[in-house]
Amino acid sequence: MAEKKKKLLQGNEACVEGAIYAGCRFYAGYPITPSTEIMEGMSVRLPKLGGKFIQMEDEIGGIAAALGGSLAGLKSMTATSGPGFSLKQECIGYACLTEIPLVIVDVMRGGPSTGYPTGPSQSDIMQAKWGTHGDHPVIAVTPSTVPEILTETVRAFNLAEQFRTPVMVLYDEILGHMREPVTIPSPGELLVEDRAKPECKPEDYHPYDDKFLIAPLAPFGSGYRFHVTGLNHKQDGFPTNDSKIIRENNERIMRKVHINRESIWKNEEVMLDDAEVAIFTIGSTARSARFAVNELRKSGIKAGLLRPLTIWPFPDRAVAELSNRVKAIIVPEMNLGQMTLEVERCAKGRCAVEGLFRVDGEPITPSQIFHEVRKYL
């Protein structure tokens, strides 16, 4: 076997590699800075692999077509940034209720509105959770390095297929555009999950069969005929006004993610064992935090880092446990306090929680974090 080759890849290029590795064979979208390189990459790669790439008329068309691709049986993806993510929200809700697996990448730039297209931000944390209306399950992964964008994109596909639900990959412009050495994993090196297919005869098939927590999804056009609607529906997919079925279905789509949260959560802990002050952050800000932790340790300060790679469902338990054993949790984020509120909710007053915010299109620096931590010692 040839020696695996290390390449210098941009974050967005690593996302393409991850999608291809996971078996994504359908992409539809609309270009927007700072996510466009994902679309460009997919347009080059997919046709060579027998996949399909479509540039749609806008972001709404992009996600709608990707949902169609997924229903037809292909692992599908769309990518965008803040303003486009807003446009996709209606279809994200549709995917949650109709239980269509899909990966949506949001490379976060400054907002609100058109905002600062070439500047980094982490201000779509809450949009990822609550951008679409109604109670709905949300899974969002948050890589922090270029190699991790590849592996977390693979994980996003696995979660989407496993739970029949849209999964978001959230990272900021710095990660999207920066380059790091990446070794592309060999086939079989990373786990790749495929969606469950029905074992019953087509005439017995129900797309929302209530024998299952997550029913198998037949590819449209494979002889299994079924109905899909954004209305509350019965197990055969047709609309219903039956309040019992409506309640059960609404609760079930939440429950399928909630009861499996431990297998969805993924955290990295850096020097937390004896930490007196902890930092909680994601993405490129976690890189600043790690740098700061190393510097703080050199000057004898017991600092540590809790870095979630799954931000939704929120790592409630990890934060709650941490709040019992540190004086303070510092939450640096490139927004005005979206994660800080969640950390406060989980810490329940057991330790101080302090946000460190930045919304000028510049990264939070290691020295900003260094000085914030020192205030608590």
Add this chain to the structure above:
Amino acid sequence: MSERYEIRFSGSGGQGMILAGIIMAEAAAIYGDKNAVQSQSYGPESRGGASKAEVIISHGPIDYPKATAIDCMLAMTQEACTKYHGDIKSGGILLVDSEEVKTVPKGDFKVLSFPIIGTAREELGKTIVANIISLGMIAELTGVVTHEAVEKAVLSRVPPAFLDLNKKALQIGFEKAKMLK
């Protein structure tokens, strides 16, 4: 922090500063035995405006991807020089294009002024390779990557028809920098 070697390439959008940064990172991490992270910042314009690319080189993991204390900075325009020179560390190097940068900033760093774009124009007839000349100069001045590594990195990034031109540009960069040292 001393394990980090930080380089900033700055100029105007379209001058190939980001490409220079990518090639430097590849020279270090793909064709050399070090780790490297390349990042960039630019405005909404596709041409013009101040643009910069940064490369952090280290033997170990690199956390913060942006420059903190710059070992070597290149400035190809006055605007970029004025805007971006503030992070050069004490004892660092500032290499400027002498025809473009007339007001050289003062600081506790070494300033090297050389007509990079003029050399590209006069010796190679193409100003477009000024970024490759500057890459050769920086490799020679800093020694952070070997000549072989940077040559391999340049040649893997340029179209076949321009291999000779870029190879020559790089050699010119090495030689001119030797005279400046």
